[in-house]
Every structure is written in C-alpha cells, then in structure tokens.
Amino acid sequence: MIDNQMNEMLDVMGSVEEGMLQYLTFELDDEHYGVDILRVQEIKGWDHVTPIPNTPSHLCGVLNLRGAIVPIVDLRLLFDMPFVAYSNITVVVVLTVQDVTQRTVGIVVDAVSDAHMIHPDSITEPPDFGEKVATDFISGITKVNDTMLMLLDVDNLLNNQQIG
Structure with missing residues (x-):
C-alpha cells in the first residue's frame, strides 16, 4: 500500500517548471531533508533486510530488489x-549514487x-563549522512552507568511504 502511494507521488510530479529543481523530502527525528528527485529510483515501505556480519551499525543489511542486491x-x-x-510509516528510499561507479543504495527514513x-x-550554502564538522554531504539549505x-x-x- 505505502509503496504504491509513494511511487504515485513521484509519477504525479511530472514535468518540472523551467528553472526549478525538484526534491523528494523526508523526515528524520522531526528534521526535514531533501534529495534530488532524479536520483530516486523507488520508494518502499520498510521490509526485512538480510544483515551482513562485521558491518557498521548504520548498514542494516541488503535487500533483494527485483534481482539486484541493494545495501x-x-x-x-x-x-x-x-x-x-x-514501523508501518518507516520508508526505504532507493537512490542512484554516482561514486567510482553508478550503484543503487537504499536509505531508511522515518517518513516521506x-x-x-x-x-x-x-538555496543557500551550508554553514561552515570548521574542519571538525563535515558538511560536504549537504548541498544546500532552503525553506519550504516555514x-x-x-x-x-x-x-x-553515500560514497564507499561514508557507508563502509
């Protein structure tokens, strides 16, 4: 059910107005984030994943997505x-990531x-917190409806160094 609703949201957006950028937004711990919608392959409700031994705690495991093994x-x-x-509102957003090669990675978020x-x-640049705080994964900050x-x-x- 949630899979169909979320994927319909992606389909409905259709064409982008000239000069505008399109982002899929989601929540984590009452904070709001966005990813370039062109990177979103699919949105799925939470499903059991196969854990992989000796991986960092943020790597839940892998999911078989129509024959492709997705971290x-x-x-x-x-x-x-x-x-x-x-829970039933937890969502996996499947993204295309360009690192050394193009690959697919899923991220678990609280809700889309x-x-x-x-x-x-x-869109403004992320603030500079100095060398000790990495913000290179934030492309910008904006305000949407307050x-x-x-x-x-x-x-x-989601490059190999970050998630591995």
Whole structure:
C-alpha cells in the first residue's frame, strides 16, 4: 500500500517548471531533508533486510530488489541520531549514487513528506563549522512552507568511504 502511494507521488510530479529543481523530502527525528528527485529510483515501505556480519551499525543489511542486491543504510544511525524501531510509516528510499561507479543504495527514513519544486536562488550554502564538522554531504539549505530543509548530496553522503 505505502509503496504504491509513494511511487504515485513521484509519477504525479511530472514535468518540472523551467528553472526549478525538484526534491523528494523526508523526515528524520522531526528534521526535514531533501534529495534530488532524479536520483530516486523507488520508494518502499520498510521490509526485512538480510544483515551482513562485521558491518557498521548504520548498514542494516541488503535487500533483494527485483534481482539486484541493494545495501540499506539507516540514515538516522549514519547521522548519529538515536535508533527508533521501524514501523508501518518507516520508508526505504532507493537512490542512484554516482561514486567510482553508478550503484543503487537504499536509505531508511522515518517518513516521506512530499515532492517540492525549489528555485535555485532560494538555496543557500551550508554553514561552515570548521574542519571538525563535515558538511560536504549537504548541498544546500532552503525553506519550504516555514520549514528548514537540508538538501543532501547523495554522492557525498553515500560514497564507499561514508557507508563502509
């Protein structure tokens, strides 16, 4: 049920207004994030994954997605947020990541919010917190309907060094 609703959201967005960028937004611990909608392959409700021994805690395991083995990353744990048990609104967003090669990675998020068109002029650079705080996985910050939205760079966020 949730899979169909979420994928219909992606289909409904259709064409992008000229000059606008389109982001799929989701929630983690009452914070709002967005990823480039062109990187989203699929949105699925939480499903059991096969754990892989000796992997970091943020790697939930792998999921067989129509014959492709896809690593699943709990974004809460990757961001050092407290673990929350998965529920019927927990969602896996399957993304295309361009690292050394193009690959598919799923991220576990609390809930998918919406798809938004954002004008590039409304996006600001992430703040500089100095050398000790990495923000290279944040491509920008914007405001949507009075909500601060962090836009994620999936290539930097989910590269082999980050998730391995």
